[in-house]
Amino acid sequence: MSDSTATEIVRRLNRAVRSKSARLRLASRVPFGERLQVCRYILGNGLKVMLLVDHSAPVVSYHTWFRVGSRNDRPGKTGLAHLFEHLMFNETKNLPAGVFDRTLEAAGGESNAATWVDWTYYYANIPASELALIVSLEADRMANLVLRSAQVESEKQVVANERRYRVEDDVEGTVSELLYATAFKRHPYGQPTVGWMADIEGFSVKDCRNFYRTYYSPNNATLILAGDFDQQTALGLIQEHYGRQKAARIPRYRPAVEAGQRSERRLAIRRSTPSQRLLLGFRAPAFSDSDYPALVVANEILFGGRSSRLYRRLIRDNELAVDARGSVAPFCEPGLLEIWVVLRQGKTAPQALRVVDRELERLCAESVGKRELEKVINRLDLAFLQGLESASGKAERIGFYETVMGDARSLFARRQAFSAMRPEEVQRVARRYFRKKNRTVITVEPGDGELA
């Protein structure tokens, strides 16, 4: 679609509306790979709309990303953003409880949602013929949710069970929660997204209503449509169903400032596990930081594939571990680079830590070879392409980059940053972030008991 065609569609659609909040504006039109493009529109009420037309399959993936996550939860009210995600599948002024999902399933769709520190998103994958249905359902719950005591109480139980499943009966979940709580003493990234159990149990209907009024408004959201649809039809439906919604005043996000870490933090716990575990968290840059891509490459050198340095050292050569993984938290603000090692029975976390430290020191001391760097870039490219195979994958990536980076175009810029990576850049960030004073170390030993 050309600029003039997109502008003409907007002009035609705006001719029929009176309300300012329903007026559309074409903000940008950018290529999405070699064959596709994303058109970015903004409704008068502030709702961002990203459209990616792809006729390769008769399906549409419909995403709604809200710029609210667990970092917006206040102490004592942790888990509210996540609980609210559950409540959004309940009753509205127009639909009784349970009808949202039932209607969508009858139309052949499936929907779900996710909450993390910086965002909450809702998605529905639907047959292309059901576009009008999903626009009306999603617009309705953005504005007309009904929150009653019975539903809030029932959903609190479901979330408590989710917490038991993901955290309390899961060693990795327990330790991950502990890592962030130890690394971030003041910043809300130290709070678990699912919430502390006591907080989950304490939520009231009033808490939920306040949260809804505060954060669920068109000017705090981005819609992403990817798949087989007609732009003008989609925009017309969006205008009709969202155009009457009013923008809200979104409170300015002012997180508590986390002081820089000055020394290594260590914790040891016991849990009912068959073998020891080791979790490291190095303070790491925000996803939008220019250091981030190089740190991802460094992590890939260490953990990407079976030929990676730490896979070989920990799992193959020394047979210390069953599993070894690393990842850089993709957060709006500085997060952690996490390293997770599951030891073999009889092997110890200090043994693994010595191996990890040697490899981190090597990465800081020696420049990465050209062949190794090429290998890592190839692997990252494969992961990038795999993420774009389905309409849902495309929508998710657009939503993520638009929400976290403020611009979906940076998805392809990030791919470019990986392919242009230089060895000295990797070494520089390794030296900057892989410092002992910059990290938190948690070890788990088999057995009963609490913190050592």
Added chain:
Amino acid sequence: MKGSCIAFRTRGGSSVFLEENHTLPLVDLQLTLRTGSVYDPKGLEGLTRITASMIRMGTKRLCATAVQEAIDRLGAQLYVLCAPSYVHFTASVVERNLKPFLSLLDELVCRPAWRPADLDFVKRQTIADIVEIRDNDQMLAVRHFRRFALAGHPYGRSVLGTIASVKAIRRKDVIRLYGEHYLARNLIIGAAGAVSEALLRELLDSSFNRLSGAKPPTEKVVAPRFATGRRVLVVDKPARSQTQILIGALGTSARDADYFPLLVGNTIFGGTFTARLMREIRSKRGWSYGASSRLAFDRQRDLWSMWAFPAAQDALACTELQLALLEKLIDQGITRNELAFAKDYLIKSHAFEIDTAAKRLGLAMETELFRLASDFHSRFVEKIRAVTRDQVNQALKKRLSKRNLAIVIVATYEDIRKQLESFSGVTSISVVPFDEI
């Protein structure tokens, strides 16, 4: 839907399926062998999986490290998946490296080295994986459930094997299994993505031809028999705040005439977010984060099962509710509205079974693997549309059982012991420690 699956055979006799799609410069590959853990000899459970794992551990020319290095350098991924009735080698590669990657796959499959040191490593790694199952309550439940429900049948064996059986596997066992099952006529090759038919034919002309042309063995697995009564097995694990509950019975097989009515019935019972199980357990009572039922199939009848994971204090109430819901399903059947809903759901959501080239390839490969009717997937919509309420209700009565059920609960036994004392209608309750795997 763009594209349609092209099928042909290699010179060696392997079936090939291609789903061409040039949207992304990416190719997904799948090599499927008609073998599986059902062929593991008694006392050597895990042999099929270890043999498949050894495929990526080196060739006569390349050591294991060189193989991993080559896979990663080509921007490729290779996973090995073993099941009772098949072995999948699933791979993806960036388009520009398809040719060298396919050549590497050919070398891996046709020229394995079977180095003793690598076999010892894979065995130790497998034993470590078995030990780690203790840490994952859901996996622990599944492992015990299959073994408990299908005791003595090959489908009840663990694909991973046991610590003792893995220790007993020798190099000659691996070589023998490879010789008997890694045959050209036992291999199904699939490609989806940015590769043309002409290129794939050209590449396969020189690939996988070194596999033996011998006749594949005939699978001799008989239909499983299910023990009578409602039998309960508690897997006792300390410090659990929650339980994992799996309840099941024999379900259906790949060529069961009742398959489509059963699929509709299962969709109504526990196949969607608003199905009966989810509505009663999660939405109404908040007992479990998830609740669902699953209709698996294999060449012979496999298990139908339902799953929930309530807090310890709700374990018995949740189990009794699940059983009551199953009884109601079998005794009273489904309603007209439920039938209409399930058919709508299955027919319309079928678009998501075929929305990517890789998924379309997967269906073609499954049809070939299980020798399903050629229209099993291609006429899925018509088959679902034709299902009647009577067919569903009869199939549920005929295929599912409310009397003969295996019930596995992973929990801290002491926390649910009193509840179990009042569990009526069960024929046996046994308890095993979680680390006895």
